[in-house]
Amino acid sequence: xxxxxxxxxxxxxxxxxxxxxxxxxxxxxxxxxxxxxxxxxxxxxxxxxxxxxxxxxxxxxxxxxxxxxxxxxxxxxxxxxxxxxxxxxxxxxxxxxxxxxxxxxxxxxxxxxxxxxxxxxxxx
Numbered sequence: 001x002x003x004x005x006x007x008x009x010x011x012x013x014x015x016x017x018x019x020x021x022x023x024x025x026x027x028x029x030x031x032x033x034x035x036x037x038x039x040x041x042x043x044x045x046x047x048x049x050x051x052x053x054x055x056x057x058x059x060x061x062x063x064x065x066x067x068x069x070x071x072x073x074x075x076x077x078x079x080x081x082x083x084x085x086x087x088x089x090x091x092x093x094x095x096x097x098x099x100x101x102x103x104x105x106x107x108x109x110x111x112x113x114x115x116x117x118x119x120x121x122x123x124x
Contacts (some may be wrong), residue, residue, distance in 0.1 A: 002067070009050045020043050023036060031097055031101075051075075051078075070117055077110050081104065088104065
């Protein structure tokens with residue numbers, strides 16, 4: 001079972017990812033780069049403070065190794081999301097922007113799925 005602090009962090013992260021997803025979906029209609037970058041910067045800062053700092057100290061041994069695997073995937077996927085945000089910032093053509101936004105949306109979907117996995121483990 002995940003600790004209460006882990007559970008809270010993943011629940012909050014899931015909420016923030018869902019909100020950012022709405023910004024990305026809205027950007028598909030009308031791209032506001034400044035808002036998107038500002039929202040991502042806030043999400044990234046929160047991620048660094050709340051998710052990166054989590055450790056397996058208070059987790060049961062049978063859960064710790066599974067937690068570490070999913071946590072690594074979350075961190076890897078978030079780095080790739082950061083790269084996609086940078087690529088979007090350099091995109092000039094609308095078709096390229098739409099492709100980048102689609103990639104960002106896919107990354108967010110994966111991150112949301114990982115959070116749901118973490119929260120489901122807590123209920124088992």
